[in-house]
Amino acid sequence: MSTGHPELVATIASEIAASGPIPFVRFMELALYHPRFGYYMRAPEQTPERIGWRGDFYTSSDVHPILGQALAKQADQMDQLLGYPEQVTVVEMGPGKGLLARHFLSACQRDYPSFFQRLRYVLLERSPAMRKLQRDNLSPWLDQPDLLTWVDDLTALAPRTVTGLFFSNELVDSFPVHRIQVTAQGLEELSVDYRDGRFVECVMPLSSDALAHHLRGLTADWPVGYRTEVNLHASNWMERVAQRLNRGFVLTIDYGHTQQDFYRSDRKGGTFLCYSRQSVSENPFVRVGEQDMTAHVDFSSLAATGDKHGLQTTGFTNQMSFLMGLGVEQMLAKLEQDSPEFKAAIHLLRPHGMGTTFKVLIQHRGIQQPELDGLRYKPFFQSVLTAQSAA
Numbered sequence: 001m002s003t004g005h006p007e008l009v010a011t012i013a014s015e016i017a018a019s020g021p022i023p024f025v026r027f028m029e030l031a032l033y034h035p036r037f038g039y040y041m042r043a044p045e046q047t048p049e050r051i052g053w054r055g056d057f058y059t060s061s062d063v064h065p066i067l068g069q070a071l072a073k074q075a076d077q078m079d080q081l082l083g084y085p086e087q088v089t090v091v092e093m094g095p096g097k098g099l100l101a102r103h104f105l106s107a108c109q110r111d112y113p114s115f116f117q118r119l120r121y122v123l124l125e126r127s128p129a130m131r132k133l134q135r136d137n138l139s140p141w142l143d144q145p146d147l148l149t150w151v152d153d154l155t156a157l158a159p160r161t162v163t164g165l166f167f168s169n170e171l172v173d174s175f176p177v178h179r180i181q182v183t184a185q186g187l188e189e190l191s192v193d194y195r196d197g198r199f200v201e202c203v204m205p206l207s208s209d210a211l212a213h214h215l216r217g218l219t220a221d222w223p224v225g226y227r228t229e230v231n232l233h234a235s236n237w238m239e240r241v242a243q244r245l246n247r248g249f250v251l252t253i254d255y256g257h258t259q260q261d262f263y264r265s266d267r268k269g270g271t272f273l274c275y276s277r278q279s280v281s282e283n284p285f286v287r288v289g290e291q292d293m294t295a296h297v298d299f300s301s302l303a304a305t306g307d308k309h310g311l312q313t314t315g316f317t318n319q320m321s322f323l324m325g326l327g328v329e330q331m332l333a334k335l336e337q338d339s340p341e342f343k344a345a346i347h348l349l350r351p352h353g354m355g356t357t358f359k360v361l362i363q364h365r366g367i368q369q370p371e372l373d374g375l376r377y378k379p380f381f382q383s384v385l386t387a388q389s390a391a
């Protein structure tokens, strides 16, 4: 099986030759986001489709527009709670191909005209290649420069300037993670070496104080051999989002768990996975730069970081309950029962699938105890989330 994209493999191998084995987090950063050869960074015409039914993996927006429609309904209610500001900003972070944005904007234009008139939609995307795909999918609105803006980093938004909503779907799981292994020496970090033309795994002491500090907060009782991940980028990202929100909400959708569940002692292999052509593997050392890599999200840590930087947790639920709270039943009633479209929409609600694997965290700032339809059915109580994050 191929080791991966030749120039990328050579680039990572030469970094290892110069500095010795690199922490896994650095390997994942290069594999996914090397500016020229990374998985998400190569121009669409230089690479097979990444996201979609013919790609390596699909997301909710490939399944059915119903998530974008529900998000539009939720954003309209948030606009009302904010008192209909003159301009309301929605920042979508990590928009992928831009399908969710297309579904969201279509629903806003059709169903929520007052909100749509005052809307400024910012797409925050680090990859120029993904930005191109987003432009293609958002062509109906490209002639409205006041509506759509692209930025490549949160630093493009000044502190406390956004009144509205920051949201993401499957962004946080795509951040590079530190991988930890419990050995006879204690907690060590999975690292990557290059020998005889192949990447190989090795363990090294923890690579940073920040990582050691984060691990001390986890108070977990893990057996030797236990593996897990720490997503320090996620905390850093949440801190920077919180700093930019003036008044409004942060809504994060992703697969993940509360901290207690994420770091259970029986979850021995961690949550790290690779996706290629709709199949899953645990091997990051093949198809490097040609497969996606991902790890589940520790939502308690996101909530705790938000709390520390001026956000309050509005609630935590799963995708099924979120969609039900926003009236998915009425949306489904308009579709012909058992039609392919109906079945696709149901896929997003499956209790043993996307409906519960995907979680929704909502945080707010500058609004008194907002009540949101998306949180009407809360299967997780806030205390479950915050009890862990206090650690």
Ligand SMILES: C[S@@+](CC[C@H](N)C(=O)[O-])C[C@H]1O[C@@H](n2cnc3c(N)ncnc32)[C@H](O)[C@@H]1O
Pocket (backbone or CB within 6 Å): 040, 051, 059, 060, 061, 062, 093, 094, 095, 096, 097, 098, 099, 100, 124, 125, 126, 127, 130, 152, 153, 168, 169, 170, 171, 174, 175
């Ligand atoms: C898995 S895809 C998201 C899929 C998409 N949201 C959807 O609903 O189909 C991850 C996206 O996040 C982008 N991304 C990853 N890290 C980022 C960062 N730090 N800032 C902005 N975009 C990022 C990737 O380039 C990619 O477009």
